[in-house]
Amino acid sequence: MGAAADKHYSKKMKRPKSKTALGLMEAEASPCKIWFTCKGQLICTRPTRTPLSSMDSWDEFGRRSQSSWYNLSRNDDAISVSESATHHPMHESDDDHFSSPFHELENPGADAEMYGRLEEALRETQESKKEVFEESTKRRKAELDLLSALQKAKELEKLYHHEIRQRKTIEETLVRQAQELEATKIQCDTIYDQLHDAEEQKAVLEQRMTEMESALRDGEEKLATSKCLLEALQADKEKLQQERDAAATAAAELRQKSEQRISMATEALNTEFSAVELEQATRSFDEVLKIGEGGFGCVYKGSLRSTTVAIKLLHPKSLQGQSEFNQEVAVLGRVRHPNLVALIGSCREAFGLVYEYLPNGSLEDRLACANDTPPLTxxxxxxxxxxMCSALTFLHSNKPHPxxxxxxxxxxxxxxxxxxxKLGDFGICRLLTQSGTSTAATTLYRTTTPRGTFAYMDPEFLSSGELTPRSDVYSLGIIILQLLTGRRPQKIAEVVEDAVExxxxxxxxxxxxxxxxxVQANQLAHLGLRCxxxxxxxxxxxxxxxxxxxxPLMKAASLTARRPTFAASSALPDEASTPSYFVCPIFQEMMNDPHIAADGFTYEAEAIRGWLDSGHDTSPMTNLKLAHRELTPNRGLRSVILEWQQQHRQ
Incomplete structure (x- = not known):
């Protein structure tokens, strides 16, 4: 019988510790000898005691024996007993336990019935004992199997966790290897691309080397040819130097001729003034007499040789001022027209230009009603x-250069x-040479720096630098629209076009x-938009x-005017009417000897002298008192009248 649970075993153990074992050991007399074991080791034995003398003692023994075997089978402390230590003692115990009663029953004094009952009880006890032993054996085997199964389950669980850890490690290794493989693949692709690029560069370099070799051969051939041409070029250089010297000489001669031509034009007008005369005419260039100022210089009102004139002083140190001076002298000294400002003279010493004085100012001031001037009808x-159309037509048809x-x-x-x-300021005008392909066509003047006033400049001249007669037509169109509307030139064409539509x-x-x-306004609007x-x-x-x-519009406007107006002649071949400039305000006839009076108007010399000799001291035009009675010949106007008469005789 188990003395105690395996966990309480020790080598010093001498007595059972289990309550069941202690109770059985201290029980009353029993014919059984009991061996108490723990963890396969014999702890102690209880010897056989005096047998029972009555049937009740045998019943008590059966109950106790059965209870002891039942308690032994239920005791958890006996599970650990080894197979070798349990089988042999139990068999010995069984022999000793069940041998005594039989011997005692064979003794005299027991009757047959008691013996049968005892034998039956012993047989039942033996069968019960066998059943208990078998059940105990099965239970111990099951417990051993369960313990083995639990141990296997623990081992399997450990193995499972180990497998899981190995699987995770393998998966991490696989992921890392996959990443490394992908990186390796990318690196391989990069190396392949680089190799492909290198092969392409190699092919390109080889092709370039071939081309360079070919170019080198060509260069050597060209070098050989150049060496052959070097002597010819040196000869041409000498020839060109000679031609350059000849061209420089010719240019100097042309420049001298140009200056002579300008001087001749000035002399023809008899209008060469000195710087002292200009200074005296403007009272040392008094600011009170300044009537205009711009980037070119200043314009003063002055009295020169008893004549009221406008004096333009250009900046002498500016190349632009010198260019404008020469340009105006060359153009206005060559062309004459009633609607062009008359150039009276010039002063090369002070870069001064002397014009006829026009008392009503510019069209820009009159459109803006500057100084409270009345508006133009x-x-x-x-x-x-x-x-203006007449003046531009005359300029564009000028011979030999438009x-x-x-x-x-x-x-x-x-x-x-x-x-x-009257049109003035010819400082940036251009002379066009006639084209050889057609008598009507003219070459374009090209420049990389277009000059002018932006709002009136030809857009194509701004973009291409090509100046043609139709560039003036664009400016005339903007002026027509301004005269119609009185508006500023910016986007005026868009405003008028929108209103017309x-x-x-x-x-x-x-x-x-x-x-x-x-009708007239509509015609002028359409004409301005076309221009x-x-x-x-x-x-x-x-x-x-x-x-x-x-x-026709001009003629219709003249008929509707409140007082007669004299339109300027167009100087066209088919125009036979006398320009108003040529008509004397007193005689109403063409003047032969025009003179300028103190009021600034030009009269026939005979007419104005008769007016003054008759006792008048006022102007025949303004009825204002004259400052003096001196008269100045208007030689410029006389030259224009003579030229006009000569053209119409032809």
Missing amino acids: WQVRTRIIYE VVHGDLKPANILLDANLVS KGELHTVLDPSAGAWPF AEMSRRRRPDLAREVWTVVE
Whole structure:
């Protein structure tokens, strides 16, 4: 019988510790000898005691024996007993336990019934004992199997966890290897691309080397050819140097001839003034007499040789000022027209230009009603358009070189005492040479630095630097639209075009000009828009198209004027009327000997002398008192009259 649980075993153990074992050991007399074991070791034995004398003692023994075996089978402390230590003692115990009663029953004094009952009880006890032993054996075997199974389960669980850890390690290794493989693949692709690029570069370099070798051969051939041509080039160089010297000599001669021509033009007008005369005429260039100023220089009003004149002083240290001086002397000394400002003289010493004085200022000031001047009527505006068209037609048809003004704007259109317009400021005008392909066509003047006033400049001239007669046509178109509307030039074409398309032209007309006849205003609006076309090719021709519109409008405006107005002549071959400049205000006849009086107007010498000799001391034009009675010959106007008469005789 188990003495105690395996966990309580020790080598010093001498007595059972289990309550069941202690109870059985201290029980009353029993014929059984009991061996108490723990963890396969014999702890102690209980010897056989005096047998029971009655049946009740045997019953008590059966119950106790059965209870002891039952308790032994239920005791958890006996599970650990080894198989070798349990089987042999139990068999010995069984023999000793069940041998005594049989011997005692064979003794005399027991009857047959008692013996049968005892034998049956012993047999039942033996069967019960066998069953208990078998059950105990099965239980111990099951417990051993369970313990083995638990140990295997623990081992399997450990193995499972180990496998899981190995699997995780393998998976991490696989991921790392996959990443390394991917990196290796990318590196291989990069190396492949680099190798491919290197092969392409190699092919390109080989091709370049082939080309360079070919070019080298060509260069050697060209070098050989160049060596052959070197002597010829040296000979050509000497020849070119000779030609250059000859060209320089020719240029100097041409420059001298040009200066002589300018001097001749000045001498022809008899208008060479000294710097002292200009200084005296302007009272040492008094600021009070300054009537204009710009980037070119200043304009003063002065009295020169008893004549009121306008004196323009250009900047002498500026190349632009020198260029403008020479340009104006060359152009105005060559061309004459009633609607061009007359150049009276010049002063090369002070870079001064002397013009006829126009008392009504510029068209720009009159449109803005500067200094409270009255607005221009629509008849006067129509006449100004007519006169500018006449002046431009004359300049563009000039022989042998057509003239393009290049800076046409209201500020450069001046008005005399009769509001007759005259075009001035020829500082940036250009002379065009005639093309050899056609007598009507002219070559273009090209420049990389277009000059002028932006709002009036030809857009194609701004973009290409090509200046043609139709560049002046664009500027004239903008001026026509300004005279119609009185507006500023910026985007004026868009405003008028929009009004014409909507049928609201009357809303943009300048009301200060009076009641414009709708037909005339509409014709001028369409003409201005055509002239102001962005494309040069779409602009009308002055002589053939613009003139045919402007001339009838001018005649109609003259008929509706409140007082007679004298329109300027166009100087065209088919125009036979006498220009108003040529008519004496007193005799109303063409002048033969024009003289300028103190009021600034030009009269026939005989007429003005008769006026003064009759006792008058006032102006026949303004009825204001004259400052003096001196008269100055207007030789410039006389030259123009003679030239005009000569053209019409032809």
